[in-house]
Amino acid sequence: xxxxxxxxxxxxxxxxxxxxxxxxxxxxxxxxxxxxxxxxxxxxxxxxxxxxxxxxxxxxxxxxxxxxxxxxxxxxxxxxxxxxxxxxxxxxxxxxxxxxxxxxxxxxxxxxxxxxxxxxxxxxxxxxxxxxxxxxxxxxxxxxxxxxxxxxxxxxxxxxxxxxxxxxxxxxxxxxxxxxxxxxxxxxxxxxxxxxxxxxxxxxxxxxxxxxxxxxxxxxxxxxxxxxxxxxxxxxxxxxxxxxxxxxxxxxxxxxxxxxxxxxxxxxxxxx
Ligand SMILES: [Zn+2]
Numbered sequence: 001x002x003x004x005x006x007x008x009x010x011x012x013x014x015x016x017x018x019x020x021x022x023x024x025x026x027x028x029x030x031x032x033x034x035x036x037x038x039x040x041x042x043x044x045x046x047x048x049x050x051x052x053x054x055x056x057x058x059x060x061x062x063x064x065x066x067x068x069x070x071x072x073x074x075x076x077x078x079x080x081x082x083x084x085x086x087x088x089x090x091x092x093x094x095x096x097x098x099x100x101x102x103x104x105x106x107x108x109x110x111x112x113x114x115x116x117x118x119x120x121x122x123x124x125x126x127x128x129x130x131x132x133x134x135x136x137x138x139x140x141x142x143x144x145x146x147x148x149x150x151x152x153x154x155x156x157x158x159x160x161x162x163x164x165x166x167x168x169x170x171x172x173x174x175x176x177x178x179x180x181x182x183x184x185x186x187x188x189x190x191x192x193x194x195x196x197x198x199x200x201x202x203x204x205x206x207x208x209x210x211x212x213x214x215x216x217x218x219x220x221x222x223x224x225x226x227x228x229x230x231x232x233x234x235x236x237x238x239x240x241x242x243x244x245x246x247x248x249x250x251x252x253x254x255x256x257x258x259x260x261x262x263x264x265x266x267x268x269x270x271x272x
Contacts, residue, residue, distance in 0.1 A: 005033045008049050008136060015117055015139055016156035020094055022053045022147050040196045043192075050132035053143040058123040059177075061244075067103040067127045069239035071134070074105035076233050081225040082183065082264050083109050086159070089181060089272070090114045094156035097121065099145040099170065100163025103140070104131025107159070111137055116156070121145055122163075148173060157181060167214035170269075179269055182211055186222060186263030190241060193257065197247050208267060215269040229256065 002010070012019075012030035021028045021037030028037040035043045035051060043051045055196040083106070090096055092114055098107040101120035111118055118138040120131050125142045132140040143149060153175030160170065161183040170180045182194065184204040194201065212218050229237055234256040238244050244251055 004049065004136065005045060008045060009033060011137070012139060015095070015119065018117075018148050018151055019119075021150050022143060022149040023055070028149065045240065046129075046132075048129050048132035048140075049129045049136055050140040050142060052125070053141050053149055054123060057125060061124045062102070063125065064126045064130075066143075066239060066242075067124075067130050069236040070241075071103045071105050071130060072236045073233055073240050074109065076230060077107075078227045078260060078262060079106065081262060082106075082266075083113065083260055085221060085223050085264075085266060086110060086181065089157060089179065089268075091116050091156045093117075095119070095151065095154060096157045096159065097148070097155045097173065098159045098161065099148065099166070100211050101127070101131065101140075102163070103127040104135060104140065107131075107138060108135045108160050108169060110159075111135070119150070121148060145169065153178065153262050159183075165211070167211070171214070174269070179272075180215065181269075182267040183266060184208065184211075184265050186224065186265050188261045188263035190243065191261050191263075192259060193237070193241060193243050196251060196257070197243055199243060201211055204265065208265070211267045218272050219268045219271050220264040221268065222264075223266070224261065227260045229260050234258075 009030050009032050016029045019028050021041050023041050024039050026038040028035050033045045075167045096116045096118045098120045099158050101122045107120045121143045128140050128142045146169050148207045150173045155173040157172050158165050158170050158180045185202045187201045235253040238253045238256045
């Protein structure tokens with residue numbers, strides 16, 4: 001029987017034609033338990049099966065608790081309508097990359113729907129550790145989305161969900177034929193939490209302008225849905241977003257909203 005390390009190495013091997021060294025841009029290939037480039041940069045498999053490809057650890061950012069809460073809310077189905085809208089955009093074979101994947105649940109749940117090869121990249125190590133612990137079908141990389149370990153035009157669909165973007169790099173890895181899909185919050189996204197914290201409604205206008213400057217032929221799909229929050233997820237809903245951070249200790253986590261609004265705009269780099 002193959003060990004977990006051998007299984008992951010075999011999966012990386014299948015991706016070898018698509019990956020390159022993030023440090024020197026030379027071709028990279030899989031060895032047992034590692035990715036190694038032609039110039040000898042070596043990235044060893046970490047304990048949970050992930051790869052660390054940053055020159056130095058990123059500081060700050062989201063912590064284990066936020067990622068764990070977010071994972072439970074995503075798995076409970078809050079983003080189901082968004083996954084449904086993304087499904088037809090994804091290839092059955094081919095490479096899907098989630099740039100800024102956090103704890104990986106969106107990519108994992110999409111992989112349950114389609115059989116693509118996938119890579120999740122995020123600079124937050126706690127998120128990538130959770131992703132790798134939860135899923136061994138996909139490659140998980142603690143890395144920099146402005147310098148991804150991917151060859152030019154290697155990616156069929158690049159996802160960028162509620163996360164900062166790097167359009168020049170996204171264009172490089174998708175080329176002419178690939179698709180970039182960026183999910184941004186619509187004005188009513190998580191409005192029930194904003195009401196509790198007194199935050200204004202969210203505007204993604206500037207972000208959208210940046211996207212359409214990079215992709216002038218881009219299009220938008222808008223989706224909105226209500227989610228009945230299961231009582232056992234109330235505290236997670238309050239913990240999963242930075243919206244509540246500065247109010248920590250002041251908000252009663254057991255009195256979170258019983259309904260939550262999903263309001264998402266999917267920005268596509270080209271008409272379909
Ligand atoms: Zn290298």
